[in-house]
Amino acid sequence: MRCTVFRVSPRNLRVDVRRRTPASAPCYSTGILNLKDLSFHPNVFNDVEQKILLSASLQKLDDVESRQFRRRRKEFLANNHGIVSQVSNSPQSWFFPDEYYNFEQGHYDGVIRNFREMHVSTWPDLPELEPLLDRLRALHPQEPTQTHILHLASDGEILPHVDNVEASGSWILGVSLGATRTMRLRDTQDPQDIFEFALPSGSVYLQRDSTRYSYEHSILKGNGGQRLSIMVRNRR
Numbered sequence: 001m002r003c004t005v006f007r008v009s010p011r012n013l014r015v016d017v018r019r020r021t022p023a024s025a026p027c028y029s030t031g032i033l034n035l036k037d038l039s040f041h042p043n044v045f046n047d048v049e050q051k052i053l054l055s056a057s058l059q060k061l062d063d064v065e066s067r068q069f070r071r072r073r074k075e076f077l078a079n080n081h082g083i084v085s086q087v088s089n090s091p092q093s094w095f096f097p098d099e100y101y102n103f104e105q106g107h108y109d110g111v112i113r114n115f116r117e118m119h120v121s122t123w124p125d126l127p128e129l130e131p132l133l134d135r136l137r138a139l140h141p142q143e144p145t146q147t148h149i150l151h152l153a154s155d156g157e158i159l160p161h162v163d164n165v166e167a168s169g170s171w172i173l174g175v176s177l178g179a180t181r182t183m184r185l186r187d188t189q190d191p192q193d194i195f196e197f198a199l200p201s202g203s204v205y206l207q208r209d210s211t212r213y214s215y216e217h218s219i220l221k222g223n224g225g226q227r228l229s230i231m232v233r234n235r236r
């Protein structure tokens with residue numbers, strides 16, 4: 001069995017990471033994620049900032065949902081004294097229960113299961129949002145971008161894929177909000193070459209070049225809990 005020794009890398013790359021070679025002989029390690037062309041920032045946004053980003057994203061998604069679901073959420077709030085969740089102070093408390101959102105199951109040939117998504121060209125005009133978006137911009141190359149939000153149901157998941165090379169450029173940035181999920185990266189040429197790491201709420205990852213094109217990424221099913229990601233990509 002071959003175990004990877006983790007190289008000491010710049011700060012912000014410390015994550016709980018397991019590298020397995022081969023899959024039948026798992027090699028678990030807490031170390032430094034040293035995959036080329038991947039950056040991971042575990043604590044970019046604090047709780048208050050996460051909530052601002054999440055509310056703005058949910059507002060965008062909610063605005064385009066059917067009247068039936070908007071009415072349901074309104075009734076839920078009316079019946080629960082305006083409180084969305086009894087679980088206080090956890091990222092989950094920022095979401096309505098799953099049945100109050102119109103999650104799509106996903107097509108049989110699609111890679112995403114149980115989700116809502118949309119393109120974002122403009123954000124709600126909230127003064128507190130702008131500095132957070134500026135902080136995000138500082139984490140990626142200064143190039144024209146396109147933004148997408150993706151809300152996974154508690155049982156939602158993203159199956160392994162490489163993002164469509166026709167549809168966007170050489171890098172993909174993801175902000176994670178809500179339940180912590182695991183991202184798995186698997187080398188398309190060597191399926192035994194797998195990296196897994198947790199994406200806590202408030203973290204940001206950036207996959208570029210070799211990681212973006214030569215690794216499939218997936219978001220594994222969690223232990224319950226919804227997750228919303230803000231995805232920023234450069235244009236082709």
Ligand SMILES: O=C(O)CCC(=O)C(=O)O
Nearest residue numbers: 150158163174219229231
């Ligand atoms: O939610 C994420 O972090 C990844 C989303 C993704 O893979 C995609 O939208 O292509």
Ligand SMILES: [Fe+2]
Nearest residue numbers: 161162163217
């Ligand atoms: Fe993707």
